[in-house]
Amino acid sequence: MWFMYFLSWLGLILQICIISLSVAAGLYYLAELVEEYTVFTAKVIKYLIFIITGIHVCLALFEDLPIMMLICGFLGCLTHFFLLQSFPYFVLTSPTFMASVVLLCVNHYMAFSYFASVYYSFGEVLGYFTICLWLIPFAFFVSLSANEYVLPTVSESRPLNPRDMDKDMDVVSNYFQRRGKRYGLLSFFKYAQESILPQRIKKQF
Known part of the structure; x- marks a missing residue:
């Protein structure tokens, strides 16, 4: 009896490890795709915003959801659309990002307050959260590493101090100075790969 209980916990731990590795591999692959096809990714996110806006319209027509929750969803889609205008660059202190x-x-x-008071099946609740709340932020999260390999432009260099005007006018130098600091998803996976996984050493004959 106790041995089967032990096996069940061991199997659960192995399943969690396998799922975690699968999710990490999938995120790494998506981050590399976004890095290589930045313009296509922006188009995909734009179409996703339009589709989710249409889903909110259908929810307003065919479901009895609170009007304030739907308005908040519409405003969220609007802010995502404005965030897309500077894609793949994200300024964390910008009013659009904070909004x-x-x-x-x-x-x-x-959503949590409404679904806690009104009964919906787990699949319906999960479908609403996945499509209406998590899909576009997840796409932006995966796209964080895309701006690390985009060529510099004049719009990237915006001096905050007039005394730094001459230094920031050299866009290429400023780009390569900042290029060493990368905080995207792909950089995190590459750092984890270099620090955790064993490195293969090529044999020299």
Whole structure:
């Protein structure tokens, strides 16, 4: 009896490890695709925003969801569309980015409050959260590594201090100085690969 209980926990741990490795491999592959096809990724995200906006319209017509939750969803899609204008660059202190984060948190709170008081099946709740709340932020999250390998432009270099004007006018030098600091998803996976996984050493004959 106790041995089967031990096997069940061992199997659960192995399943969690396999699922985690599969998710990590999938994210790594998606990050590399986004890095290579940045323009196509922007088009895909734009069409996703339009589709999810249409889904909110269908929810307003065919379901009895709270109007404030639907309005918050519409505003979230609008902020995502404005974020797409500077894709693949994201300024974390910009009003658009902060508004999208605030609307995402508010929409989660409204959705949790509504689905806790009104019964829906688990599949319906998970479908709403996955498509209406998580899909576009997940696409932006995977796209964070895309701006690390984009060629520099003048619009990237915006001096905050007038005394730094001459230094920041050299766009190429500024780009290569900042290029050493990478915080994207792909950089994280590459760092994990170099630090955790064993490195293959080529034999020299």
